[in-house]
Amino acid sequence: MATYSTITVIIQVINCPPLTESDIQLDLWSSLRMPTGIGCTTVFGAEEAALAAAKILALHDYMIYGRILCQQLSNFNKIINAERTIEKETERNGEKRQNGIH
Template structure:
């Protein structure tokens, strides 16, 4: 049984957890029997502080530590593979990688061309498929974007096209948008949005990633509420 969890609000309107959940903050009654309690109330109920009483408190705290150690499962590693068709796209690709890392995602940057080094590209993708690690591929390629579609058409991994900005983007973007049947890759233009889309895909595999996605959404809501409050 947990007594309560306390929250506070900053001057800016941010909600902060103002308490902790531990053996000093909750009440633990196995089988709902207070006589079996394992929390700090055992110490409070001591009529006299003795060595035996302190040994009981230590025993109880150790038992709670052993029980709660199983609450948190080891997090599943999740990966974002950012492949660029040209080394000149490195700055843009790193923006995606940096944003993905904010969500707790591991990232890898690679240069590989679907047109010029097709076999190498597919071999690289096969390595990530065989790794057993949940992975999202973000393809950074402009002009005639064959990179994302070729990967998506030959892999079960989720693929997001994120073409780099250019003077001819209004023409080039169609090679990322108009897909043949059976390809199944999406297109996102902003690097931070591409990273967020990858994080949402991987959130079900990793509770830390899930928590960071939900936190980002909460911050967006708070920003809207604050902006509305200023108008009032």
């Protein structure tokens, strides 16, 4: 369906195949294998489809752009904080091993 939609319209098509255990391989590959020159965005899940659409709209709407930017910065901070937590735990575990404590 995405291939047909993409070749019949000029606007961006966001493809979000319904992935179930029984037909994941068929739906996934039919969504990813597009003929040359036919481009569409393929995402997995409704939240990702909404984000892809919002990014397209953000090109002309500074409020949407700002909300996406804030969310990206929040996600970035979460990743940095998680990395710091992992580093601290790794250091603590390394110190325990050096002291013979398990």
